[in-house]
Amino acid sequence: MVDASPDGARLRIGELAARTGVTPRLLRYYESVGLLRAERTAGGRRLFEESAVERVRHIRMLLDAGLPTRVIAELVDCVEDTDRLEPCAVPTLVEHLDAYDRRIAGLLGVRAALQGLIDAATPRSEPVADGTR
Numbered sequence: 769m770v771d772a773s774p775d776g777a778r779l780r781i782g783e784l785a786a787r788t789g790v791t792p793r794l795l796r797y798y799e800s801v802g803l804l805r806a807e808r809t810a811g812g813r814r815l816f817e818e819s820a821v822e823r824v825r826h827i828r829m830l831l832d833a834g835l836p837t838r839v840i841a842e843l844v845d846c847v848e849d850t851d852r853l854e855p856c857a858v859p860t861l862v863e864h865l866d867a868y869d870r871r872i873a874g875l876l877g878v879r880a881a882l883q884g885l886i887d888a889a890t891p892r893s894e895p896v897a898d899g900t901r
Contacts, residue, residue, distance in 0.1 A: 778807070778815035788824040795824070801837050803827055803844060835864060 781792045798804040799814070804823060806814035826847040830840045839860060846857040886897055
């Protein structure tokens with residue numbers, strides 16, 4: 769455990785939340801799954817290094833790309849800056865991209881089947897979901 773630093777070198781959870789736009793609840797979750805590390809004061813309060821601000825931004829970038837936290841735990845150390853990943857991330861990203869491509873193909877097939885059912889049930893004089901007649 770550490771004492772709160774008067775020089776402001778460490779951030780409390782509320783400060784980290786304010787600087788990143790991520791709720792304290794999510795920050796606690798990130799800590800619980802090993803994405804963030806916090807030290808504790810004698811009173812049990814979390815204190816984060818200044819570098820946690822950038823780490824949270826990296827986590828959010830990877831979440832926005834559709835990656836689950838278990839994969840982010842593997843990749844977060846491959847982030848060089850907010851917009852660039854190291855080559856160590858590429859195999860995992862390719863694997864997830866392939867999985868998304870398969871899901872998209874499946875959804876396109878479902879959409880085509882649904883459109884076929886709509887077309888078969890709709891007289892040609894009435895507009896249908898895609899705007900054709």
